[in-house]
Amino acid sequence: MSDAEELFQFPPHDHVFLGKDHDKAERRTWAVIVLCTIMMIAEIIGGALFGSLALIADGLHMSTHAGALLLAALAYTYARKYANDRSFSFGTGKFGDLAGYSSAIVLAMIALLIGYEAVSRLLNPVSISFNEAIPIAVLGLAVNVASAWLLSGGHHHDRGHGHSHGHSHGHEDEARRIALGSSILDIKVFEDGVPPRFRVRAEGGELPAADLTIETTRPNGSRQLFVFEDRGDYLESRDEIPEPHAFLASIRLMQAGRPHERELEFEEHDHDDAHGHGGAHHRDNNMRAAIVHVMADAAVSVLVIAGLLLARAFGWLWMDPLAGFIGALVIANWSVGLLRDTGGILLDRTPDPRMAEKVRGLIEADGDRVTDLHLWRLGPGHLGAIVCVATTGERKAADYRQRLARFADLSHVTVEVQHSQSFKG
Template sequence: MTSHHHHDHDHPHPHTFHAGSEKAEQSTRWVMWITLATMVVEIAAGLWFNSMALLADGWHMSSHALAIGLAAFAYATSRRLANDRSFAFGTYKIEVLAAFASAVFLIGVAVLMVVGSVERLIEPQSIHYAEAVAVAVVGLLINVVCALILNHQGHEHHHHHEHGHKHHDLNLKAAYIHVLTDALTSVLAIVALLGAWFYGLNWLDPVMGVVGAVLVAVWAKGLLVQSARVLLDREMNDPVVEQLRGILTALPGTAVKDLRVWRVGSAKFAATTWLESESLQVADVHRAIEQSHLPLTHVTVQVSKP
């Protein structure tokens, strides 16, 4: 006996583009335009005032502008294609793919930042400290504002959690961490400029550029791993898997021969399972799963006799 069950009867796809996602799209668009404007100012100021730390902050922000732009694009694409039946399990992975692409770009930016910083260490240049510090402070304030916007949106997403299960909006999280990392890089730029300005530590400016590059690389690695795990369906270690296995093994006289679970939405999973039982009915399995309120939207069950 084999049966497929779709828990979200009212929706054609498990990735429903609800009001929270629309607000997340609007927030990321606002943050993208703010970040782009700040990026242009910081890069221009870094070139004009000969500050590698400021340039590194600007280039770092450019990577965030791209990543946040990709996040907004992914939200819009997911919404536009939400009813496209060619996506077997919905359009959620468009957002994950955008996060993966931005992480790859970040690695390239980190390399460029290191190269530029080493060049400044070998051939130091004069810096207009007062102007550079002013621009870096403005950049930091703008990053704080952007972080508050995205953090507020994150709390709204948290408000929409279902049945106590954690909501994983990788797109929103990616944008938020980008902004936070950029704020940290702004702080490094300010520290480097003040150290060189007041204490003559001219080497501090390019060194902070390297530190900023390391921060970018570390963040990029984390995002690559996290997004690749979803893209490759490597989520059999998610708590929902053992919770589902526990429900199935608790059914009288049932042996779980196979169980596969993968993510099809930010807080939605699909599953297939093969059970062996003398008397168990497929309807009994679906009833037990529904009563558990696990975040499962597609479940395929096969029951055979031992």
């Protein structure tokens, strides 16, 4: 009969599992709400002054748009305000997913309403005021583009570091070839069935291990220096590389008494499973839902503009409702994807099967056995895990806790160790 050992959790122990850009995302969402509110008021007042029913209708539509974004903003604010409230057993990181799920339901209802109206107009065409409808659709598109730009942070993905270095963004398991000094080096993060380490091969000659170092700098500013050991055909870092594998690597090589330096950027890539769910635990579904709202509106605006232009040019009145129906299908598709992903998180579905395999493989590498493993998402970039281990050795929970510390995404871990004389299949 095996004995249950003590339970351990990572110190220091808190329950703040918010995304790293939570505050910025909150501010951006409120900024878009202000923009939509200003446009809503301007359209309603303008419609009343100039007698334009279409302008008033678009202003009212903008109010529903602002309302959906308000849900996202309140979720950010509430999650931040109660992040340290101990009555939430696993923090408030899931408020964004709850808001995203609610937004997905709203999107589904909008898709149904647009689809119903499109079918009604196909069966019973109505006259269209092209001179009013087209400018309003263009204005709506401009507001949605501006909203999407604000929500995404108003920047692109190019990064400047103030000096010249190589920018490669390959898969973490692919070799990265660089010229350094008089050598050509192949550098990779190797983790094929073993804990991840740097492996370096030199083309056309031997490379003394003492001459090479790699220092990693992560987005949070933390640094780690790696020294190397000679493995015959290659050099391998003495220390393992903590997860995630997203960092700037400074490679330094000494040759003939002179240092040669080069930098490479490594990025963690999603590793989707067959259903496309794996590796998505860093995603902010609250921001995703807000962006989907504005993108859905923008997509409908583009389709409406195209339909109106064709209807005015060729008299094809059926193009307007057809464009609306296509827009409804697009929105419905986005809604289903958002419902599936956020619903899985709310039901504690395993968010990253690859991470679960890594945890299991790491524990069982020395002959122990994982008898129970639960992995779930606590918030963007934060995973919780409960691991039950059966062992014939004398290892304690702290030993396994120390092993699992290399996975930076595991923010709340509980380990139970069961000692037994032998395993039964």
